Amino acid sequence: MMNQCGKSRWSRRDLLKGSLAAAAAAALPGWAKAQAASDVSGSNSLREHAQARGLLYGAAVVPQLLDLDGAAAGRSGDVYTQLVAGQCNILVAENAMKWAPLRPTAASFNFAPADKLMRFASAAGQQVRGHNLCWHEQLPGWFKTTATKENARQLLVEHIQTVAGRYRGQIQSWDVVNEAVLPKDGRPDGLRNSPWLELIGPEYIEIAFQTAAAADPNAKLTYNDYDIELDTPDQTEKRTQVLMLVRRLKARNIPIHAVGIQSHLKADGPQAGVGLQTFIRELRKMNLEVYVTEMDVNTKNIVGGPDAQDAAVAKAYRDYLGLVLPEPNVKMVLTWGIMNNRTWLNQIKKDWTQRPDGAPQRPLPFDDHGRPTPAFEALSAAIDHARPLTRKRPQQSSALDPANLYKPFRVQGSPAGAPPESSYVPTPQVQ
Ligand code: XIL
Numbered sequence: 001m002m003n004q005c006g007k008s009r010w011s012r013r014d015l016l017k018g019s020l021a022a023a024a025a026a027a028l029p030g031w032a033k034a035q036a037a038s039d040v041s042g043s044n045s046l047r048e049h050a051q052a053r054g055l056l057y058g059a060a061v062v063p064q065l066l067d068l069d070g071a072a073a074g075r076s077g078d079v080y081t082q083l084v085a086g087q088c089n090i091l092v093a094e095n096a097m098k099w100a101p102l103r104p105t106a107a108s109f110n111f112a113p114a115d116k117l118m119r120f121a122s123a124a125g126q127q128v129r130g131h132n133l134c135w136h137e138q139l140p141g142w143f144k145t146t147a148t149k150e151n152a153r154q155l156l157v158e159h160i161q162t163v164a165g166r167y168r169g170q171i172q173s174w175d176v177v178n179e180a181v182l183p184k185d186g187r188p189d190g191l192r193n194s195p196w197l198e199l200i201g202p203e204y205i206e207i208a209f210q211t212a213a214a215a216d217p218n219a220k221l222t223y224n225d226y227d228i229e230l231d232t233p234d235q236t237e238k239r240t241q242v243l244m245l246v247r248r249l250k251a252r253n254i255p256i257h258a259v260g261i262q263s264h265l266k267a268d269g270p271q272a273g274v275g276l277q278t279f280i281r282e283l284r285k286m287n288l289e290v291y292v293t294e295m296d297v298n299t300k301n302i303v304g305g306p307d308a309q310d311a312a313v314a315k316a317y318r319d320y321l322g323l324v325l326p327e328p329n330v331k332m333v334l335t336w337g338i339m340n341n342r343t344w345l346n347q348i349k350k351d352w353t354q355r356p357d358g359a360p361q362r363p364l365p366f367d368d369h370g371r372p373t374p375a376f377e378a379l380s381a382a383i384d385h386a387r388p389l390t391r392k393r394p395q396q397s398s399a400l401d402p403a404n405l406y407k408p409f410r411v412q413g414s415p416a417g418a419p420p421e422s423s424y425v426p427t428p429q430v431q
Pocket residue numbers: 094095178226262294344348
């Protein structure tokens with residue numbers, strides 16, 4: 001077993017480091033110990049499980065936190081970077097491609113974080129979703145005083161031309177319009193009374209899709225929304241209105257290729273069921289793909305400690321993905337974040353996010369230290385059960401050697417972060 005320098009990759013020092021990592025793992029409590037021993041790299045990663053089933057797994061990321069240089073070199077000591085690179089075959093910016101972060105002033109753009117995300121994804125052989133081009137939230141402060149009925153259409157068109165045009169040919173799908181439906185606003189067409197609707201009228205949606213199609217003809221143009229998962233009366237009504245919106249767009253030959261179901265679930269209360277399944281099948285009849293775009297599980301109402309939360313979250317992943325992933329037009333699942341310490345559910349302090357016991361939420365497949373949670377296992381198993389193995393794995397699009405790329409992701413279970421490179425124990429290979 002020799003590396004390029006002719007030295008053994010299995011040095012005594014490496015093996016010693018490996019056993020120190022095992023000793024550290026032995027000190028961990030409960031399930032964390034079992035998980036620490038588990039290897040989530042390479043063929044055990046969500047990335048490869050998904051790829052083997054013709055699916056994509058991805059996560060919402062904060063580009064500023066990514067170690068781009070490390071990823072480009074095929075190794076990084078940063079756990080967050082390791083997980084994002086090692087587990088995902090598609091990324092989406094949690095905020096960086098939204099209006100407010102992109103447009104500090106009406107006349108200027110800040111593309112630095114979004115550009116960094118594109119470079120990271122390219123180094124790690126990943127696709128990218130764009131999120132989003134038109135939304136009623138996270139509009140810049142200047143928007144309220146600057147946008148008028150006279151200039152709003154031009155503002156929207158120029159924004160989409162600039163942003164979607166910049167990444168033309170590099171985006172798998174764009175969330176062109178986000179959260180445009182809200183039946184409780186009382187309009188017959190089910191549309192939300194958003195600033196865009198008020199300034200431009202309902203045709204803002206068609207304008208956005210047509211402009212995006214011209215700016216990036218290869219991206220799958222997506223309508224994305226939340227609270228359309230359950231069979232409750234409110235969500236059934238909203239889902240129906242989304243379907244009607246999509247039908248109207250299709251009838252008018254507006255380019256739309258996919259619907260994103262955000263899938264911000266709650267661990268308690270009703271589960272998704274036949275309504276969602278029927279919705280996905282109706283979309284399939286219209287030749288539309290479906291993406292699970294922002295999955296996480298809110299445990300505000302789950303009584304108990306971390307284990308109770310983790311079990312409830314894992315069950316929600318299992319049940320939900322067991323329902324939707326077998327539908328053949330469902331092509332990907334993204335979680336809204338990847339590690340529990342970076343979930344928006346702990347960042348935004350709202351009545352619906354804060355647990356009565358003050359404990360943090362645990363909605364994602366990896367814990368605060370980057371160890372796989374029970375949700376990881378549920379997600380991985382749901383992907384495996386979703387559909388048969390594809391005969392041949394699609395090729396990596398990265399110029400990097402995938403074996404090299406996965407190298408830093410092999411050792412898990414070091415609570416303080418990634419083990420040093422020297423503690424990596426390679427899988428024996430015939431040279
Ligand atoms: C959230 C981000 O996670 C937060 O960091 C930000 O403060 C608010 O937006 N639906 C969406 C996402 O489409 O863009 C939202 O992301 C979560 C709900």
